Amino acid sequence: MTKTITHAAELDPAGPEPIEIAPELLDRLAAIRADALRTLASGRPVYGVNTGMGNLSKVRLTEDEQRIHQRNLLLGRAVGGPPWLPAEEVRAVLIGRLRTFLTGDAAVSTDLIHQLVALINSGEPPKIPLEGAGSAGEIIPLAHAFASLDPGPKEGISLLAGIPGATGRAALHATRVHQLADKLTAVAAAAIAVVGANRDPYGEAVGRADEALTAELARLRDLAGPEPDPRSLQAPVSFRVAGHVLAHVRRTLQNLDAAVERAFDGVTDSPAYLDGEFVGTAGFHGIDLTAHCDHLTAALAHAAEVSTARLHRLLDPAVTGLQPQLAREPGPQAGLVAVHKRAVATTHQLRRLTLPTAISTAETSNGQEDVQTFSWEAVGNLAEAIRLTRETTACELLAVRQAFALSDRPIPTALQPLFQAVDAAVPPIHTDRPFGQDLTNLLTTVL
Incomplete structure (x- = not known):
């Protein structure tokens, strides 16, 4: 239509x-x-x-x-x-x-x-x-x-x-990060639930003076469900900081949304026809949009690193009380240790994207254009950061699903639709197999 x-x-x-x-x-x-x-x-x-x-x-x-x-x-x-x-x-x-x-x-x-x-x-x-x-x-x-x-x-x-291409692409990628952020929260909440993490770090009072954090903590509490008897007084840091990390992603995303609207609604044409005159402008410089794309890329990279750290902890019986490396038969089976290794490689790629884009003083056009911000490249980095963050999320999600399968902890009610989708995409893990196909299935149908 x-x-x-x-x-x-x-x-x-x-x-x-x-x-x-x-x-x-x-x-x-x-x-x-x-x-x-x-x-x-x-x-x-x-x-x-x-x-x-x-x-x-x-x-x-x-x-x-x-x-x-x-x-x-x-x-x-x-x-x-x-x-x-x-x-x-x-x-x-x-x-x-x-x-x-x-x-x-x-x-x-x-x-x-x-x-x-x-x-x-x-x-x-x-x-x-x-x-x-x-x-x-x-x-x-x-x-x-x-x-x-x-x-x-x-x-x-x-x-x-102007920078209409970078702005349009940034708007598209911001929409994708809004969707991804919800999945990041759900997977983090599932990890919190399956290890029986102490819920103190997610309490309502912890979010004082920070609306984004307060909202994120509420989402984690709702998704992770009621607090069981915690396995320890404190879960590993990668679990405890989930609210702060994901609140930062959402806050940074809101800042990019605002920068996109400023770029669309502001004067970026040059020369622009304003009040009956042609006026040379500098809206093409795009530093506002570039910087906020860079900020979101860094926020996603940090979220992916924290996700990868949680995945590592999920392989540790001291944290989960489950079999080592989430293998059904540890020793004859390696479990999901290689899935963690893929996540490590992916976060390494992500780190290389976090160098600020607008740091070049390269000249073109015989010096007429003597500084650049490379907003087109900043948006490209953001697109790649989204792709790679989805990969680390798929790795953690696969491990969380296996942890629930090996555990006597029930999947929280609010997370059951997510894991029904996971089960439709990935068969139960009874032995070692090419987990790359499972991750591809999750990326294609769930994330």
Whole structure:
């Protein structure tokens, strides 16, 4: 069913449905375009429209040169190559560009809007390079994204302006982290329940002065169920800090959500058409979005490390009271020790993603662009962090399921739907087997 868009905020980078733009919104954009064309007709210099780009912005273009310049902007900057973005992320890039156009700042024509909507609805996503943006903003991937469009005056530079691709991708990945965060909480609660951890660290009073922590502790209490006789006065730290770690993930995610909205609603086009004038801006720099993507990547990496630590403890009879390494016949069987080793390798990959992205002073365009934030790369790191965090979560979930199978502790009522899904994906573990397939099944159908 086609979704009619009456306001830019209604566009969802994670939504798969076809879209159309409401006539009243198109009328408003057409009026802005007409006014902008009258301003252009005055002949005053407008960056990238009747001048060159970057270090060539001092070169004025003739009328004949202007006619082909906007198309050339796309052609000459499509220097990327494989690997390509997945189709879901391509759609997020296109939706991100459309959303910024609907503010009116770019002053593009309704014809270009229709072209972009048709591209989004076509089901044939363009090939956009996953890597190698390497410039102020993201002109290289955007040149690939819109190579099939036919831009008019000022529209080539509008298609390349700002950070709509990183913003759309960040919105998509934020949606995925919201879903992942719920799974992280559920798996942590299940681990707490199966080892009979002392519930003191999850008490309501512990969350004082921190709304996010208070809410996370409540979720853990509800999911883990009533406190049994604890096995020890204190569980290992990886169990006790679950609330703080996951509250930090959710708090950091909320900050990224806010940064995404600022990037969508703020002025990122350059030159932007504001109050009847073309104005050069710096919204393409994207430091706000980049930093919050980096923060969430680090938060996920920490959550994955804590998950991996809990998994290690689940293999220890001193913590669980169960057979070593969760093997039914320890010795002849190795149990899940190699599953932990996979999680260790995965967290090592995650650590390498946590270097802050916006630390480069690389120059391009003969020094015209003398600093970068690499927001495109920051979002790519976040996507990889999500993938790897799901892997460590699958490893812990498999171990928790086996721990319950070997234990006389019942699965808490609130967690039973999760473990019903696990049991549908993974058969009971009676002996050693290729657990990689089990993890793949969990990633495909449960997480």
